[in-house]
Every structure is written in structure tokens, then in C-alpha cells.
Amino acid sequence: MTTPTLDLNNGVSIPQLGFGVFQVPPKDTADIVTQALDVGYRHIDTALAYHNEQGVGEAIASSSLSRDDVFVTTKLWNYDQGTDAAFKAFDASLERLGFDVLDLYLIHWPAPQQDRYVDTWKAFEQLYADGRIRAIGVSNFRVEDLQRLLDLGLTVPVVNQIELHPYLTQDELRIFHDKHEIVTEAWSPIAQGAVLDDPVITELARAKDATPAQVVIAWHLALGNVVIPKSVTPDRIAENFASTEVELAGDEIDAISALNRNERTGPDPWEFPG
Numbered sequence: 001m002t003t004p005t006l007d008l009n010n011g012v013s014i015p016q017l018g019f020g021v022f023q024v025p026p027k028d029t030a031d032i033v034t035q036a037l038d039v040g041y042r043h044i045d046t047a048l049a050y051h052n053e054q055g056v057g058e059a060i061a062s063s064s065l066s067r068d069d070v071f072v073t074t075k076l077w078n079y080d081q082g083t084d085a086a087f088k089a090f091d092a093s094l095e096r097l098g099f100d101v102l103d104l105y106l107i108h109w110p111a112p113q114q115d116r117y118v119d120t121w122k123a124f125e126q127l128y129a130d131g132r133i134r135a136i137g138v139s140n141f142r143v144e145d146l147q148r149l150l151d152l153g154l155t156v157p158v159v160n161q162i163e164l165h166p167y168l169t170q171d172e173l174r175i176f177h178d179k180h181e182i183v184t185e186a187w188s189p190i191a192q193g194a195v196l197d198d199p200v201i202t203e204l205a206r207a208k209d210a211t212p213a214q215v216v217i218a219w220h221l222a223l224g225n226v227v228i229p230k231s232v233t234p235d236r237i238a239e240n241f242a243s244t245e246v247e248l249a250g251d252e253i254d255a256i257s258a259l260n261r262n263e264r265t266g267p268d269p270w271e272f273p274g
């Protein structure tokens, strides 16, 4: 089984289905990521804030895969915003991962109260120009944050990683992303489980002989999102990866999109970190 890939706006290819490691305990991360690699995932999503970059790097180093076979994302945390702090944070993340080059680095939150993401982004541009990152992107950016980078003539982020699932379809951002060739990447893609009991999802799962999580992940793939479900449960790690085999018709995709309630499970980028 292989996963589809998408081309980012700088020509780098990203596996569309990845594996998220938020809330994977640091001591278990190498084992869990090894399981994910064994199942076939070739894209891992971590962050400084998850305290498990080291385990991600260890799993890849001890696998039979070459470094180039696995696409790895990590993220800069809010207290590392600003030019010098960003350079230091990047070096530290790369060291914990044990890599020479990172695939994708994201600003984790715009943190509008700090108003430092433009300087942070310029530091990212420098790291990219120096060949230390293959692609640079953002996370939890609002339309106004993306527009600000564009108005300043800065590099267009390759992705914006945002909370997105059937109860929060993020239509405004997705339209903006499409217009500017920014890939939409979905975090909490199954709303941490909250959408799995929805009757529309469970009925589709029954009809497709699939699981509710597979139906939701297949919906993300059909919309063109990069999607990074997390699990520490071996059967679910495999189940989620097999979502690429579930095909949804246009009306089925629309029925899931119609579940939108603009309901967040995580923090609001207007307010976080407060």
C-alpha cells in the first residue's frame, strides 16, 4: 500500500497521508513511529511542543529506510518567535531529530498578541535559502495572517496546517489556500474521535464496509487535504493508513462536508496563547 502525494508550491512532494505524534509520550515515540513506518507511513508530523522529536529521529535512524524516504515536519513554538530565537530553535530541533536537513518547518501558531511572525517568517526564508529546510509553511494562520505575508511580498507558505474535520470544514481558509497554491493540512482530522459517532459517518462506514475513521480520512484525501491522524493503538495505526482504499462519491463527500458546525476541539488562533 502506498499513499498519494501532493506537489507543494516549491515543487517538493509531500505524502498526503501522514502520522501525527501530538500526545504520543516521549518514551514511547520511537516504538510508535517504528510501527507507523512498518505499516507504510512515510510522513511524520511532530513539534518542539510535543517533546518527542528525538523519538521520531530515532525511529527513522533505526529503520531500514533512508532519510530521504521519510518526510518529516516539525514546528517552532510560540516562545521561539523572532529572528534570533527562530534560528536557535531550528538548530535545536534539527539536533534532536538527528537530521542534516528538515523537510518542512512550520510556525506553530501566529500568536497575534506577540506580533512577531513576520520576523520569524523571514528567518524561515533564510533557513530555506541556506538549504537547511526543503519547504517552509505555517500553522493555525488566519486569512489575515496569510494576507499579511503576501502583501509584504514574502515567500508564500507551502502549507497552512489547521484544525479541520467534518464539524469544522474551514471553507474560507480552504478557498484562500487554493487561490494562492497553499496546501491545506488538517490537524485533529477526526476531531480526536468526536466525529466518529455521527450517524452520517457511521452509515457511510457501514455502506462502504469501512470504519468511521477511514471514511473521515478518505473525505480529507478526496478534498485534497494533507491529513495526519494520530494513534498509539497498533490496529488503529494500520486502520487509518488503509483509508486510501476507501473511495467516496461526490454526493458522499458533500454529505460529510454538510456536517460543518464551525466547532473547534482545540484552541482558537485569534486568542491562543492568550
Ligand code: NDP
Residues within 6 Å of the ligand: 019, 020, 021, 022, 023, 045, 046, 108, 139, 140, 161, 162, 186, 187, 188, 189, 190, 191, 192, 193, 196, 211, 213, 214, 228, 229, 230, 231, 232, 233, 236, 237, 239, 240, 266
Ligand atoms: P486526531 O483527530 O488524529 O485524533 C486522535 C485521537 O483519536 C486519539 O485519541 C486516538 O486514540 C483516536 N483515534 C485514532 N485513530 C482512531 C480510530 N481509527 N478509531 C477510533 N479512534 C481513533 O487528533 P490529534 O489532535 O492528535 O491530531 C492529529 C495530529 O495533528 C497530531 O498528532 C499533530 O501531529 C497534529 N496537530 C497539530 C496541531 C497544530 O496546532 N498544528 C494541533 C493538534 C494536532 P489512540 O491514540 O488512543 O488510539
